Amino acid sequence: MPKKGSKNPVRRGEAGRRGDDVRSDIYVAVEIRGSGGLQIDLTSKVAAFYGGSIEETATRVLGELKVKHAAVEIDDRGALPFVVTARVEAAARRAGCDGKALPERTVAVQPTDRDRLRRSRLYLPGNEPKFFINAGLHQPDGVILDLEDSVHPDEKDAARTVVRNALRCVDFHRAERMVRINQLPLGLDDLDEIVPESPNLILIPKVENADQVREVGARIDKLHKTKDTPVWLMPIVESALGVENAFEVAQATESVVAITIGLEDYTADLGVPKTVEGNESLYARSRLANAAHAAGVQAIDSVFGDVGDEEGLRSWGSRSRSLGFEGMGCIHPRQIQPIHESFAPTEAEIEKALKIVAAFDDAEAKGLGVVSLGTRMVDPPVVLRAQRLVEQAKRAGLVDPEAAGSRGDK
Amino acid sequence: MSGNDLVINAAGRAVPIHVNGKDQVPYQGVAAYEPAGTKRAPPIRSCKDYPESGDKRVPDLETALEKCGLSDGMVISSHHHLRNGDQVGLAALQAAATMGAKDLMWFPSASFPCHSPVIDLMDRGVVHHIEGSMNGPLGAYCSAGKMRGLGVLRSHGGRWQAIQDGEVKVDIAVIAAPTADPFGNSDGSHGPSACGSLGFALADSLYADHVIVVTDNLVEFPCIPWQIQGNNVDYVVEVESIGDPSKIVSGTTQITRSPDRLLIAEYVARFIRDAGIMRDGFSFQAGAGGIALAFVQFLKQMMHQAGVKARFVRGGSTQYLVDLLQEGLTDYILDGQTFDLAGVASIASDPRHVATSPFTSYNYHGKGNFASMVDASVLGATEVDLEFNANVNTHSDGILLHGIGGWQNCLFAGCSILAIPSFRDRIPVIVDEVTTMTGPGELIDVVVTERGIAINPKRQDLLDRVSDSDLPIRPIAEIKDEVEKIMGGKPEPARLTDNPVAVIKWVDGTVLDTVWQVED
Numbered sequence: 001m002p003k004k005g006s007k008n009p010v011r012r013g014e015a016g017r018r019g020d021d022v023r024s025d026i027y028v029a030v031e032i033r034g035s036g037g038l039q040i041d042l043t044s045k046v047a048a049f050y051g052g053s054i055e056e057t058a059t060r061v062l063g064e065l066k067v068k069h070a071a072v073e074i075d076d077r078g079a080l081p082f083v084v085t086a087r088v089e090a091a092a093r094r095a096g097c098d099g100k101a102l103p104e105r106t107v108a109v110q111p112t113d114r115d116r117l118r119r120s121r122l123y124l125p126g127n128e129p130k131f132f133i134n135a136g137l138h139q140p141d142g143v144i145l146d147l148e149d150s151v152h153p154d155e156k157d158a159a160r161t162v163v164r165n166a167l168r169c170v171d172f173h174r175a176e177r178m179v180r181i182n183q184l185p186l187g188l189d190d191l192d193e194i195v196p197e198s199p200n201l202i203l204i205p206k207v208e209n210a211d212q213v214r215e216v217g218a219r220i221d222k223l224h225k226t227k228d229t230p231v232w233l234m235p236i237v238e239s240a241l242g243v244e245n246a247f248e249v250a251q252a253t254e255s256v257v258a259i260t261i262g263l264e265d266y267t268a269d270l271g272v273p274k275t276v277e278g279n280e281s282l283y284a285r286s287r288l289a290n291a292a293h294a295a296g297v298q299a300i301d302s303v304f305g306d307v308g309d310e311e312g313l314r315s316w317g318s319r320s321r322s323l324g325f326e327g328m329g330c331i332h333p334r335q336i337q338p339i340h341e342s343f344a345p346t347e348a349e350i351e352k353a354l355k356i357v358a359a360f361d362d363a364e365a366k367g368l369g370v371v372s373l374g375t376r377m378v379d380p381p382v383v384l385r386a387q388r389l390v391e392q393a394k395r396a397g398l399v400d401p402e403a404a405g406s407r408g409d410k
Numbered sequence: 411m412s413g414n415d416l417v418i419n420a421a422g423r424a425v426p427i428h429v430n431g432k433d434q435v436p437y438q439g440v441a442a443y444e445p446a447g448t449k450r451a452p453p454i455r456s457c458k459d460y461p462e463s464g465d466k467r468v469p470d471l472e473t474a475l476e477k478c479g480l481s482d483g484m485v486i487s488s489h490h491h492l493r494n495g496d497q498v499g500l501a502a503l504q505a506a507a508t509m510g511a512k513d514l515m516w517f518p519s520a521s522f523p524c525h526s527p528v529i530d531l532m533d534r535g536v537v538h539h540i541e542g543s544m545n546g547p548l549g550a551y552c553s554a555g556k557m558r559g560l561g562v563l564r565s566h567g568g569r570w571q572a573i574q575d576g577e578v579k580v581d582i583a584v585i586a587a588p589t590a591d592p593f594g595n596s597d598g599s600h601g602p603s604a605c606g607s608l609g610f611a612l613a614d615s616l617y618a619d620h621v622i623v624v625t626d627n628l629v630e631f632p633c634i635p636w637q638i639q640g641n642n643v644d645y646v647v648e649v650e651s652i653g654d655p656s657k658i659v660s661g662t663t664q665i666t667r668s669p670d671r672l673l674i675a676e677y678v679a680r681f682i683r684d685a686g687i688m689r690d691g692f693s694f695q696a697g698a699g700g701i702a703l704a705f706v707q708f709l710k711q712m713m714h715q716a717g718v719k720a721r722f723v724r725g726g727s728t729q730y731l732v733d734l735l736q737e738g739l740t741d742y743i744l745d746g747q748t749f750d751l752a753g754v755a756s757i758a759s760d761p762r763h764v765a766t767s768p769f770t771s772y773n774y775h776g777k778g779n780f781a782s783m784v785d786a787s788v789l790g791a792t793e794v795d796l797e798f799n800a801n802v803n804t805h806s807d808g809i810l811l812h813g814i815g816g817w818q819n820c821l822f823a824g825c826s827i828l829a830i831p832s833f834r835d836r837i838p839v840i841v842d843e844v845t846t847m848t849g850p851g852e853l854i855d856v857v858v859t860e861r862g863i864a865i866n867p868k869r870q871d872l873l874d875r876v877s878d879s880d881l882p883i884r885p886i887a888e889i890k891d892e893v894e895k896i897m898g899g900k901p902e903p904a905r906l907t908d909n910p911v912a913v914i915k916w917v918d919g920t921v922l923d924t925v926w927q928v929e930d
């Protein structure tokens with residue numbers, strides 16, 4: 001394993017991955033020396049095209065970290081520049097260097113709305129940068145750069161650097177940029193590195209009470225002063241206790257926009273197997289969805305684990321929608337479209353809702369207190385639901401935003 | 411070779427005017443070259459010289475080669491219907507080596523990694539050079555300038571054309587036959603080494619001076635069905651095994667699981683649907699690459715939904731094309747080669763699954779061919795440039811990687827589509843100028859990448875037809891710029907010498923481009 005910290009007299013650090021099966025990543029070993037300048041030994045699959053560029057990048061990063069003399073071994077498997085910089089920095093830090101070498105920011109920070117669509121959120125393992133660059137092309141509503149379960153405990157620091165650089169350099173297109181931090185207190189260290197890069201949303205794992213959310217919120221407030229790009233929170237409830245406290249969690253801070261559930265840990269906590277039907281979590285998910293709606297935040301479901309079973313996914317998605325959820329997680333880009341379709345209102349629902357909204361607008365215009373459709377009176381909650389549905393359909397591109405006259409008060 | 415021997419052809423590429431001692435015609439344009447003269451004919455033979463019993467068996471390959479008059483400098487051909495499982499091509503050359511032959515030209519319809527030992531035969535002077543595809547170690551050997559002659563790469567149709575036109579005179583053709591009778595009638599759809607069609611060997615059987623059939627499944631006359639006619643065969647050799655069945659066909663062909671490649675495949679299918687190409691009676695060609703297989707799956711769903719049926723599809727056949735046939739989504743499979751067990755079983759049993767040859771499918775010096783009658787072809791490439799010129803032969807660093815296969819021939823389809831990722835690792839696929847030109851841009855209609863679909867501006871009709879679709883149609887330069895930004899700038903150009911190591915022939919036998927030796 002990598003030798004970390006200045007306690008080690010050799011002052012050597014390594015980061016990244018090597019091997020014939022590694023793609024779009026790079027291995028870097030930095031051995032700090034007392035003299036002799038930078039000696040870079042480069043092997044690269046793309047040496048003919050970008051060998052010079054890789055050496056320049058390594059030299060620049062080490063310069064920013066004040067490394068003047070070092071033996072640097074690089075074994076590149078076609079890593080993109082944001083990965084090269086992250087790996088060189090991680091190796092140098094493991095060799096005891098301090099500081100950051102931020103790559104030039106090439107993507108703008110786009111704020112997101114509290115109520116935006118969050119039907120699909122695509123998990124991207126934080127230490128697997130090869131999956132990052134094209135993630136946005138699959139058009140998920142959000143991408144989750146994951147620092148938690150998909151990252152080996154020894155690689156947390158390296159993954160943090162990759163994710164931080166990705167937030168500066170990778171275009172995720174229209175996807176909301178989310179980061180799942182580690183369980184507290186390690187997650188607070190993640191925030192120090194990540195929040196200055198203005199992610200749109202932080203997922204907090206294994207939340208059981210409101211204080212944990214407030215602790216994250218307070219740290220973010222300290223790190224993030226720019227109020228025009230809010231950093232939203234999505235706590236993940238993953239235990240029986242968390243489910244019982246779902247309402248206080250959902251209400252913990254103003255920044256919470258959604259709560260979700262992690263079913264692997266939840267079913268483990270109950271001591272029951274997780275099934276495709278999900279009956280074992282029906283109570284928990286219903287309770288969570290209810291708590292979310294009571295608190296005025298979005299209820300988001302867990303993931304569906306079998307990538308090959310599209311029918312099962314669709315079936316889970318439509319049952320999930322019927323429980324009050326507005327979206328779920330994806331572990332593979334091919335799950336995105338089926339999820340969007342599962343959470344979309346049906347044509348019949350949209351048509352009916354448009355009629356109700358039109359009747360409401362008509363009644364408003366005429367100053368009538370009662371909304372009626374044909375010979376039937378429409379109750380106010382029905383109008384409200386119709387307005388929400390039309391609003392959701394508009395965001396999903398199922399209804400022309402100009403055509404329907406809804407005021408959608410959500 | 412000195413610079414004086416080069417000329418700039420109509421594609422703007424520098425090409426040699428002599429190749430392996432023969433005068434060449436530089437490429438003149440897609441359809442500019444006018445051939446003249448008559449086709450080559452093999453020598454006239456007489457029944458009096460062949461056994462009346464029809465039994466042409468000889469004990470082994472060496473005897474057969476000796477009876478064919480093997481001598482130094484001859485052209486020996488073999489074929490790739492056994493793909494990476496082939497043992498016959500190498501066995502023939504090694505038998506020739508044992509007999510002391512020198513300076514042979516090996517003329518395979520394609521080579522595979524299993525043929526790497528030919529390097530040793532070239533080092534020993536047995537084989538002078540190869541005219542045929544070279545990949546892996548053979549490609550690296552040729553690219554390093556170690557071959558004594560120039561490599562000549564031809565498409566499947568171009569190989570037929572070269573044989574038929576007499577550009578290449580095959581002295582001895584050695585045909586691996588999964589089933590044959592003592593007379594030489596041969597077929598590929600049965601036997602322990604069954605591979606499907608033997609179409610690649612057909613031209614050699616018709617035009618070579620001598621023809622040897624090698625089989626590991628000898629049946630009594632008649633071998634039914636036959637694709638190679640025994641009347642063209644001189645000798646039949648029975649061997650233990652002609653190939654490794656596990657490398658001849660795959661048990662099942664796997665569709666790509668890469669989300670990015672699946673996205674490309676989905677865009678291809680949607681393009682074919684939205685451009686109105688998918689309609690009753692249409693046709694398409696798809697190979698066995700991961701994206702091509704996945705595209706067939708997407709198109710199949712769309713055909714079901716729209717209630718549309720194809721008249722024919724062209725393979726490389728696989729389970730996925732066989733499914734189309736069996737689900738009533740196409741009337742016929744016209745098969746050039748057969749990639750998996752389902753394909754082999756289908757061609758052996760279903761009369762609607764028909765073996766074709768490079769003559770019917772691809773030969774440009776014929777009275778038409780099937781390739782131009784196909785509505786859409788879906789192809790790969792290692793590079794494509796801003797003029798839509800494409801490269802399938804070399805890596806961006808200039809090293810020979812692949813043969814041409816049917817790729818050039820398929821460009822004549824009504825709509826030729828390159829389905830390619832916009833970059834591989836950190837190597838952009840869309841470039842300013844291709845390292846090697848395998849196909850001229852005027853024949854390449856659409857480039858589908860995961861970042862968008864670029865339509866050749868020459869195809870305004872296609873641009874119009876998809877103008878209302880929600881597909882991501884983008885200018886090719888825009889996709890290229892975006893990828894270069896992601897890569898951190900343009901790649902440094904390939905480091906090539908001015909020493910030619912191979913040439914790329916166009917479908918009409920003219921020289922389209924040169925492959926240059928790479929720097930050490």
